[in-house]
Amino acid sequence: MSDIKKPNKTMAKEVVYDYIQLSNRGVTAFTLMEKTGFTKKKIEKIVDQLEKQGKVKSFLQGVYTKA
Numbered sequence: 001m002s003d004i005k006k007p008n009k010t011m012a013k014e015v016v017y018d019y020i021q022l023s024n025r026g027v028t029a030f031t032l033m034e035k036t037g038f039t040k041k042k043i044e045k046i047v048d049q050l051e052k053q054g055k056v057k058s059f060l061q062g063v064y065t066k067a
Helices: 009-022 029-036 038-053
Strands: 056-060 064-066
Touching: 009 029, 009 038, 009 064, 029 038, 038 056
Parallel strands: none
Antiparallel strands: 056 064
8 A cells, every 4th residue: 555645625725726826927727737636626626715715816717826
């Protein structure tokens, strides 16, 4: 068995948030999928939660930046 654990929901949200914060011009959902290995559905769910918390915003269809 592998000692590597799957990231929990909090860790997944932090990973996505960190990628968005590090981006100067914004980041697309597709790029987040490539970088994290998460599904499109999971990325959308996490970004939606971050938008509701006021941490990120969408300035174009599918492009996210820090708020």
